[in-house]
Amino acid sequence: MTTPIRRVSKRMPGWAKAVSAVVLVLVVFFAGIRLSVLPGLKDLFGTETHDRSGPALLESIQDISRYDAASGNFQVVVDLEKDAKFLPDAIRGTRTLYVGAGTVDAYVDLGKVGKNDVTVNDDRTSAILRLPHAQLGKAALDADRSYAVSKQRGFLDRLGDLFSDNPNSEQAVQKLAVRHITDAAKESELTTRAETNTTNMLEGLLGSLGFKKVEVSYGT
Known part of the structure; x- marks a missing residue:
């Protein structure tokens, strides 16, 4: 068997x-x-990129009454490091060196000028204007002039990039660059330059209309 x-x-x-x-x-x-x-x-083994985006839709239109009188170009080097407690940088941690370039505009909001802020004499040869102080717009980061110099990531961070929908995200360093550029604009003379340029613009405009004397002042 x-x-x-x-x-x-x-x-x-x-x-x-x-x-x-x-x-x-x-x-x-x-x-x-x-x-x-x-x-x-x-x-x-390269990849191909196909843009299948739909058309952009207009959501709203806003009237702008401000006069952009000055623009500043800024550049900052961001060194952002994130460490993990009790783990060496080779295992968990990131460090990114990023060059951020952007612009900040300074403007005078002419829409806030009321009737009491403008005084014109009877023969329309003299005008006195009181305008609000110049303000700073939001910092705009220029993607074409901003770039990452170096990226260092621990093993676990590199491993996580393989399964992430947005690997090597630069959002954190971009926000930090915008913050530094905004702070630099506040310490600059952009608003002073904007008020000077606005005064020159109004003097030239009113002078072409026959005004011989134009006084411009700025208040809150």
């Missing part, structure tokens, strides 16, 4: 599956790095 042969199925233990998954991730990670440094291979 022949004894039937039993086939024994060898199942991989759970811990072995976990180790295999980590090894697979590491292989993919370091393979991506190698492809980026070997000439020719990067283009072979």
Whole structure:
């Protein structure tokens, strides 16, 4: 009588599956790095970008009554570092060196000028105007002139970038750059320059209309 042969199925233990998954991730990670440094291979596995965005929709229109009288260009180097407690930087932590370039406008809101703020003599040769002080607009970061110089990330952070919807996000350093540019604009002479330019503009405009004397002052 022949004894039937039993086939024994060898199942991989759970811990072995976990180790295999980590090894697979590491292989993919370091393979991506190698492809980026070997000439020719990067283009072979390159990606294509397709813009399938819909048309932009106009949501609202606002009338602008302010006079943009001066604009300042600023540049700041942001050095942002995030560390994890009880873990070395090689394991968990990020450090980004970012050059942020942007502009800040200074303007005078002519819409706040009332009837009592303008005095004209009877023969319309003299005018006295009282305007509100110049203000600073919001800092606008220029994406074409802003860039990351270097990015250092720990192993866990690089591993998380593989599964993140927005890897290597620069949102934090961009916000910090805008904050520093705004602070620099406040310490500059932008508002003073804006008031001077506004005065020159009004003197030239009213002078072309026949006014021989124009006085412009600024208040709260």
